[in-house]
Amino acid sequence: MAxxxxxxxxxxxxxxxxxxxxxFTVALVLFGAQVLFGLxxxxxxxKPDLFYGVLDFSVNRMVHINAMVVWMLxxxxxxxxWLLEEESQHEVVGLKLGNLIFWVLTAAVTVVVLVYLxxxxxxxxESSLWLINEGREYIEAPRWADIGIVVxxxxxxxxxxxxxSKGRYTGIAGVLVLDMLALFGIYLAGMFYTTNIxxxxxxxxxxxxxxxxxxxxxxxxxxxxxxxxKVLGVSRRIVETWLYxxxxxxxxxxxxxxxxxYFWIGTPEYWFSIGGFFSALEPIPLVAMVVxxxxxxxxxxxxxxxxxTMAWLIAHAFxxxxxxxxxxxxHTLPQINLYTHGTQWSASHGHLAFFGAYxxxxxxxxxxAVQRWRGGAWMADGLPGNGWKWKWxxxxxxxxxxxxxxxxxxxxxxxxxxxxxxxxSTWEGYFMAQAHHWFAQGMWWREVFGVMFAVxxxxxVWDLLTIGKGETRxxxxxxxxx
Amino acid sequence: xxxxxxxxxxxxxxxTAIWVTGISLIVxxxxxxxxxxxxxxxxxRVPAYSVINYRIDYQFDQQRNVQVPVTGIKEPLFxxxxxxxxxxxxxxxGKLTTQAKNCMNCHTLLGNGAYYxxxxxxxxxxxxxxxxxxxxxxxxxxxxxxxxxxxxxxxxRMPKLNITDExxxxxxxxxxxxxxxxxxxxxxxxxSIQQEN
Numbered sequence: 200m201a202x203x204x205x206x207x208x209x210x211x212x213x214x215x216x217x218x219x220x221x222x223f224t225v226a227l228v229l230f231g232a233q234v235l236f237g238l239x240x241x242x243x244x245x246k247p248d249l250f251y252g253v254l255d256f257s258v259n260r261m262v263h264i265n266a267m268v269v270w271m272l273x274x275x276x277x278x279x280x281w282l283l284e285e286e287s288q289h290e291v292v293g294l295k296l297g298n299l300i301f302w303v304l305t306a307a308v309t310v311v312v313l314v315y316l317x318x319x320x321x322x323x324x325e326s327s328l329w330l331i332n333e334g335r336e337y338i339e340a341p342r343w344a345d346i347g348i349v350v351x352x353x354x355x356x357x358x359x360x361x362x363x364s365k366g367r368y369t370g371i372a373g374v375l376v377l378d379m380l381a382l383f384g385i386y387l388a389g390m391f392y393t394t395n396i397x398x399x400x401x402x403x404x405x406x407x408x409x410x411x412x413x414x415x416x417x418x419x420x421x422x423x424x425x426x427x428x429k430v431l432g433v434s435r436r437i438v439e440t441w442l443y444x445x446x447x448x449x450x451x452x453x454x455x456x457x458x459x460x461y462f463w464i465g466t467p468e469y470w471f472s473i474g475g476f477f478s479a480l481e482p483i484p485l486v487a488m489v490v491x492x493x494x495x496x497x498x499x500x501x502x503x504x505x506x507x508t509m510a511w512l513i514a515h516a517f518x519x520x521x522x523x524x525x526x527x528x529x530h531t532l533p534q535i536n537l538y539t540h541g542t543q544w545s546a547s548h549g550h551l552a553f554f555g556a557y558x559x560x561x562x563x564x565x566x567x568a569v570q571r572w573r574g575g576a577w578m579a580d581g582l583p584g585n586g587w588k589w590k591w592x593x594x595x596x597x598x599x600x601x602x603x604x605x606x607x608x609x610x611x612x613x614x615x616x617x618x619x620x621x622x623x624s625t626w627e628g629y630f631m632a633q634a635h636h637w638f639a640q641g642m643w644w645r646e647v648f649g650v651m652f653a654v655x656x657x658x659x660v661w662d663l664l665t666i667g668k669g670e671t672r673x674x675x676x677x678x679x680x681x
Numbered sequence: 682x683x684x685x686x687x688x689x690x691x692x693x694x695x696x697t698a699i700w701v702t703g704i705s706l707i708v709x710x711x712x713x714x715x716x717x718x719x720x721x722x723x724x725x726r727v728p729a730y731s732v733i734n735y736r737i738d739y740q741f742d743q744q745r746n747v748q749v750p751v752t753g754i755k756e757p758l759f760x761x762x763x764x765x766x767x768x769x770x771x772x773x774x775g776k777l778t779t780q781a782k783n784c785m786n787c788h789t790l791l792g793n794g795a796y797y798x799x800x801x802x803x804x805x806x807x808x809x810x811x812x813x814x815x816x817x818x819x820x821x822x823x824x825x826x827x828x829x830x831x832x833x834x835x836x837x838r839m840p841k842l843n844i845t846d847e848x849x850x851x852x853x854x855x856x857x858x859x860x861x862x863x864x865x866x867x868x869x870x871x872x873s874i875q876q877e878n
Contacts, residue, residue, distance in 0.1 A: 320782045334785055370691070447697045454706060467716060546796055627808070633835055
């Protein structure tokens with residue numbers, strides 16, 4: 200191994216990791232697509248005639264959010280394959296099938312995106328839902344793709360469960376296997392058509408909420424546990440105890456916190472109390488994660504084997520707390536949600552939460568992967584150019600995101616006041632708010648910060664391609680790896 | 682290991698995690714069972730599709746202290762009374778059309794979707810349509826080709842989505858039916874189109 204330090208050589212990776220870097224590569228490409236289509240959709244708020252009738256806002260926005268869902272799922276699958284062999288101390292069972300499924304899934308994603316872009320919409324028939332797009336936010340993927348996704352994740356699940364069963368079944372393994380089962384199972388709740396929009400939205404939220412506010416959070420808690428062991432050398436007993444605490448708090452608040460989506464879709468009034476109460480508790484596990492990460496880093500004087508990964512893990516802890524926790528809590532109670540539901544508040548929260556909770560930790564895994572891929576190259580202090588690329592991309596991505604979030608929040612204030620409280624959400628009220636100069640300012644600043652974010656993304660890609668290149672020093676492994 | 686307090690022990694938290702998750706799931710399943718009955722089409726909160734044969738209004742309810750949809754006198758959509766099955770078929774066509782045309786990636790429905798265009802929860806009752814007498818025709822014309830119609834003063838326009846006449850009728854039926862759903866007072870302070878005779 201030592202002979203290939205500084206060179207990108209797949210001989211440095213185990214079987215699962217070779218597959219993981221494929222998932223990571225596609226994830227990064229889709230991340231780029233998300234940024235690009237986000238910039239285009241944001242620009243349409245400012246220049247409504249841009250791409251009108253060619254690439255309308257609905258198309259750009261759909262690609263923007265679908266690219267996000269898929270790149271994050273790819274990031275998770277990659278992360279799971281990454282840690283699988285080390286954690287289980289066993290070769291991946293059925294790796295060939297796993298590899299095949301990667302190509303099938305990636306081909307399917309490509310076809311889906313091409314259809315989104317070039318077919319866009321279909322006639323009002325079920326066949327459109329099967330072949331083109333289901334028209335349900337975040338899970339627009341047509342039904343044929345849904346079925347493909349289910350088959351694919353079953354294979355991934357088999358890889359993971361079988362490998363852990365044959366090898367070492369750790370605490371992280373136990374949580375991960377059950378969480379993946381739930382994560383994949385919940386997807387089935389989004390795979391049917393119903394005319395009754397209240398029932399439609401009821402199950403739709405099962406997928407969306409129980410993913411991002413429950414099973415995805417537990418998924419990143421597992422990745423965090425692994426990451427802290429890797430880069431800081433925290434003991435397994437500590438990370439696994441924290442993991443159980445986080446699962447208890449996360450599922451304890453998040454499962455019934457689902458009720459905060461059931462205030463206004465036709466569902467009974469008892470969801471006000473249940474949804475309000477439990478969703479108000481949802482920030483608590485996120486505080487626990489911050490304490491866990493920061494305490495463990497501090498206890499080791501932040502001495503770690505991979506500075507970019509460590510920095511992104513800390514960005515994750517705070518991003519998750521602020522984006523999902525604080526920004527979610529701000530408008531979760533029905534008394535405020537009546538005015539903020541479905542406004543730029545939601546967009547503001549969505550951006551900071553998805554980035555803070557998920558993008559950050561997947562980027563941390565990218566850096567961990569690239570370090571091993573380059574033969575365990577040195578990635579602590581004293582990088583060439585003082586590591587300016589990773590530091591600047593970290594700064595630009597985070598500042599860009601915070602800037603976008605705050606801009607949209609300002610627009611959201613205007614919208615909730617003028618459209619929702621005063622204008623009563625009529626057509627006229629809606630456009631009165633959209634035309635207000637404070638709202639428009641927010642949209643302009645969002646685009647400016649979006650460009651900042653995009654520059655950060657370009658730097659990130661550049662850095663991932665070059666960090667550790669030609670490095671001769673070997674990393675110093677954290678203690679728990681020895 | 683022997684010095685670990687119970688509240689810091691791995692076993693305690695593992696068991697807690699399992700119990701908390703299990704209980705939460707059971708409660709969620711029970712509530713789901715109850716809610717699904719209360720929001721089935723034809724229930725008190727979500728009227729049957731044939732409600733499109735009647736006038737829908739959105740009025741303040743003193744007792745609940747919110748606006749609620751009220752089903753009024755007979756007022757068939759497009760002047761033709763439909764049987765239960767016909768009404769359901771028309772609303773279904775409309776709902777399928779809203780999905781196939783990707784409405785939710787600009788509009789919100791029941792407040793969910795994207796934020797580039799107005800919320801459609803009470804679009805049927807929107808004063809934008811001006812007079813009740815011309816509402817149906819205006820809605821049909823707008824849905825079929827909105828590109829040259831007046832929208833607003835900021836230049837944002839809905840694109841033409843090749844919606845057929847029958848699909849447009851379905852969408853109007855779907856919007857009328859959706860406006861009859863009891864959404865606990867969302868949207869707040871909505872000012873309906875004039876309905877008096």
